[in-house]
Amino acid sequence: MRKKIFGNMCVISILAILVTSIFVVGVFYGDFVEKMKSEVETEAGYIKTAVEQMGEEYLDEILSQPEVNRRNRITLVNSDGTVIFDSYYNPQSLENHRKRPEIQAALTEGTGRCSRVSDTLQQETYYYALKLDNGMVLRVANTSSSVYASLLRVIPLVLLICVIVSAITMLIATRQTKKIVQPINELNLKKPEENDTYDELAPLLGRLEKQNKTIKLQIEELKVKQREFTALTENMSEGFLVIDQDGNVLSYNSSALELLGMKQAIGEKQNILTFNRSVGLQNVVDEALKGNPSEQEIQVEGKYCQIMANPVTSKKQIKGAVIVIMDVTEKQQREQMRREFSANVSHELKTPLTSISGYAEIMKNGLVKQEDIPRFAENIYKETARLITMVGDIIKLSQLDENQVALQKEEVDLYSVAKEVVERLQATASGHKVTLSLLGESRTVNGVRQILDEMIYNLCINGIIYNREGGYVQVRVENREGHTILAVKDNGIGIPQSDQQRVFERFYRVDKSHSKQVGGTGLGLSIVKHGAMFHRAGIEMDSIPGSGTEIRIVW
Amino acid sequence: MRIRFEQQLEQLNIELIKMGALCESAINKANEALLNVDKNEECVAEVMGIEDEINQKERDIEALCMKLLLQQQPVARDLRQISSALKMISDMERIGDQAADIAEISKYVQVRQNASKIHIGDMAKATTKMVTESIDSYVNRDLKMAQEVVRYDDVVDDLFQEVKSELIELVVKDSQNGEFYFDLIMVAKYFERIGDHAENIAQWVEFSITGKHEF
Numbered sequence: 022m023r024k025k026i027f028g029n030m031c032v033i034s035i036l037a038i039l040v041t042s043i044f045v046v047g048v049f050y051g052d053f054v055e056k057m058k059s060e061v062e063t064e065a066g067y068i069k070t071a072v073e074q075m076g077e078e079y080l081d082e083i084l085s086q087p088e089v090n091r092r093n094r095i096t097l098v099n100s101d102g103t104v105i106f107d108s109y110y111n112p113q114s115l116e117n118h119r120k121r122p123e124i125q126a127a128l129t130e131g132t133g134r135c136s137r138v139s140d141t142l143q144q145e146t147y148y149y150a151l152k153l154d155n156g157m158v159l160r161v162a163n164t165s166s167s168v169y170a171s172l173l174r175v176i177p178l179v180l181l182i183c184v185i186v187s188a189i190t191m192l193i194a195t196r197q198t199k200k201i202v203q204p205i206n207e208l209n210l211k212k213p214e215e216n217d218t219y220d221e222l223a224p225l226l227g228r229l230e231k232q233n234k235t236i237k238l239q240i241e242e243l244k245v246k247q248r249e250f251t252a253l254t255e256n257m258s259e260g261f262l263v264i265d266q267d268g269n270v271l272s273y274n275s276s277a278l279e280l281l282g283m284k285q286a287i288g289e290k291q292n293i294l295t296f297n298r299s300v301g302l303q304n305v306v307d308e309a310l311k312g313n314p315s316e317q318e319i320q321v322e323g324k325y326c327q328i329m330a331n332p333v334t335s336k337k338q339i340k341g342a343v344i345v346i347m348d349v350t351e352k353q354q355r356e357q358m359r360r361e362f363s364a365n366v367s368h369e370l371k372t373p374l375t376s377i378s379g380y381a382e383i384m385k386n387g388l389v390k391q392e393d394i395p396r397f398a399e400n401i402y403k404e405t406a407r408l409i410t411m412v413g414d415i416i417k418l419s420q421l422d423e424n425q426v427a428l429q430k431e432e433v434d435l436y437s438v439a440k441e442v443v444e445r446l447q448a449t450a451s452g453h454k455v456t457l458s459l460l461g462e463s464r465t466v467n468g469v470r471q472i473l474d475e476m477i478y479n480l481c482i483n484g485i486i487y488n489r490e491g492g493y494v495q496v497r498v499e500n501r502e503g504h505t506i507l508a509v510k511d512n513g514i515g516i517p518q519s520d521q522q523r524v525f526e527r528f529y530r531v532d533k534s535h536s537k538q539v540g541g542t543g544l545g546l547s548i549v550k551h552g553a554m555f556h557r558a559g560i561e562m563d564s565i566p567g568s569g570t571e572i573r574i575v576w
Numbered sequence: 577m578r579i580r581f582e583q584q585l586e587q588l589n590i591e592l593i594k595m596g597a598l599c600e601s602a603i604n605k606a607n608e609a610l611l612n613v614d615k616n617e618e619c620v621a622e623v624m625g626i627e628d629e630i631n632q633k634e635r636d637i638e639a640l641c642m643k644l645l646l647q648q649q650p651v652a653r654d655l656r657q658i659s660s661a662l663k664m665i666s667d668m669e670r671i672g673d674q675a676a677d678i679a680e681i682s683k684y685v686q687v688r689q690n691a692s693k694i695h696i697g698d699m700a701k702a703t704t705k706m707v708t709e710s711i712d713s714y715v716n717r718d719l720k721m722a723q724e725v726v727r728y729d730d731v732v733d734d735l736f737q738e739v740k741s742e743l744i745e746l747v748v749k750d751s752q753n754g755e756f757y758f759d760l761i762m763v764a765k766y767f768e769r770i771g772d773h774a775e776n777i778a779q780w781v782e783f784s785i786t787g788k789h790e791f
Contacts, residue, residue, distance in 0.1 A: 267586075268590070292589070292593070294590055294594065295593065295715045298593050298594065298596065300597060300598070300601055303594065303597065
């Protein structure tokens with residue numbers, strides 16, 4: 022910019038200097054020529070008078086007086102054109118002057134003027150001719166340097182002035198540019214209105230202020246959106262990742278870190294493989310970046326994660342991918358439980374059926390002695406009874422599971438239900454040499470009598486079976502801080518810590534090898550759990566292996 | 577030019593991570609082939625497939641390293657990264673080979689049956705941990721973890737001694753199956769070697785971070 026300003030100023034000043042000098046030269050030259058012409062004409066007048074009075078001798082007199090101004094050339098020409106006298110040259114050597122325009126004009130009109138430029142353009146001669154009374158023509162000529170020559174003489178001076186002017190212009194341009202630019206450079210862009218500068222900048226500052234406001238608003242808006250988005254993704258339990266086409270992570274949430282097994286957040290633009298390098302994830306990402314949505318399950322630190330990746334395209338080009346990671350551990354576990362359940366059901370049902378069919382086969386083949394038949398029949402009867410109980414239990418469970426109990430809920434006195442159960446089980450308890458007792462007070466709950474009965478029965482029977490000789494089972498119905506509590510406590514064998522979570526699962530048994538001796542279907546606690554769920558009650562369990570168990574149902 | 581170089585370095589980094597992941601799954605599968613009685617055949621086949629992939633990766637990474645060295649003439653840290661990558665891939669390739677060897681031996685039923693009698697499962701776990709952590713230390717440029725891996729090699733060595741004495745006892749008691757016990761000691765030795773390779777990788781990681789390499 023400074024160069025441009027400097028250049029423009031230079032051009033203008035040099036142009037001004039040139040034009041001025043040309044005009045000045047022109048005007049002064051004109052004046053000078055006019056003056057010279059009138060001088061020449063006046064002199065011609067004097068000489069004419071002198072020659073007319075004194076004759077040609079006057080001219081010779083002029084020649085002999087060198088002190089007389091001889092700047093002008095004086096020529097006397099006869100009417101036929103021959104030169105009679107010339108103050109510069111010998112008249113004999115000069116050619117006939119009749120053809121000269123000034124002479125011709127003087128012969129016809131009395132006076133004649135003419136200017137001629139020399140061949141070199143260096144000089145210009147002005148001729149003035151006067152016709153004398155005797156028919157001769159007197160010519161006075163003055164030679165001066167031409168207008169071009171004068172110009173040429175001026176040029177070095179002009180150039181010198183130009184150089185000086187340029188130097189000054191440079192100085193001024195620098196200072197001026199600085200003066201213009203400095204305030205702009207020192208503008209406070211954050212608060213443009215508060216700047217103290219020259220007026221010409223005011224519109225710019227106004228626009229800056231306006232733009233600042235718009236930008237501020239937009240940033241605010243974006244920030245709010247970003248916060249919303251972050252809040253959304255951060256609170257997702259699913260992991261969320263955005264990657265670009267090279268596989269670098271652009272954005273992620275903390276769930277993603279957790280699910281992929283990363284301990285701490287990482288820096289900018291990391292490749293997804295630094296998060297997790299399992300082959301499953303690699304495949305999913307590769308597929309997505311090829312443009313195909315894909316899905317895979319991987320295992321991270323004992324958790325099952327389902328990974329879904331979708332390509333992000335813009336203008337038919339793949340720009341990256343969005344990856345969603347879900348923790349499907351629970352789903353996997355449920356599926357496994359279901360698989361185990363069907364395996365268990367078939368196994369549990371098959372065992373009694375196998376023994377029944379075995380007994381029946383022996384009897385059919387007549388291999389049994391007559392006196393053994395009642396014993397065999399007894400066995401078959403026992404196994405069928407076991408089967409029936411088990412099928413009954415399964416039906417009850419599935420009813421509870423589906424919440425399809427046909428019975429209406431009513432107000433039931435829990436104590437009286439417990440009392441009935443305890444009375445019914447007295448015989449069994451004494452058979453196992455276990456004392457069964459009931460404590461507490463009358464409490465009513467909203468529920469189904471039959472299911473409650475079933476729950477208490479199952480809890481008690483577990484307490485009796487998994488007990489030692491001389492042990493006790495105690496049923497309590499009580500009120501604790503407004504909650505009705507049904508507790509069944511025994512001092513039996515207890516449940517190991519590792520199994521406590523799983524005893525409520527169907528067919529789960531702590532001691533798998535002795536189930537046949539102990540009896541039971543393996544569904545008891547499962548029924549209790551589903552019963553409690555049906556009644557919207559919670560289950561608490563305290564158990565110490567070797568010293569007893571207490572299970573509480575809390576309304 | 578510079579940007580391209582950086583991209584290629586990043587690509588080298590990613591390829592190394594991928595190769596590391598392949599090594600991890602090779603050991604895991606070899607381990608499963610040895611200890612999981614039901615899935616032996618498919619696991620062995622998988623290990624062999626992974627081993628081929630590892631060999632291919634080694635060649636690819638080697639070519640990439642050479643290209644980087646010749647075309648870009650890296651210096652200082654970049655040079656360290658590339659030279660340690662060159663060393664690391666040969667260790668990784670050996671890990672792949674040894675996983676394949678373990679899988680090969682695990683084809684014998686008697687080997688598998690006897691494997692559960694000794695602490696070979698613990699060895700497998702310890703070496704897997706070493707390999708995983710050595711690659712983790714590379715991924716995260718974690719000097720501390722790399723040093724930990726180097727120290728952890730002692731644990732694997734101790735386990736190898738333990739397995740050895742267990743096997744000696746078994747051979748004395750049950751000399752009829754002696755052949756398979758020798759196979760098992762080979763397996764244990766392979767695991768021990770894998771541990772050594774993981775240690776090497778960790779040392780190269782240390783070198784690429786600090787510029788110092790100790791043997």
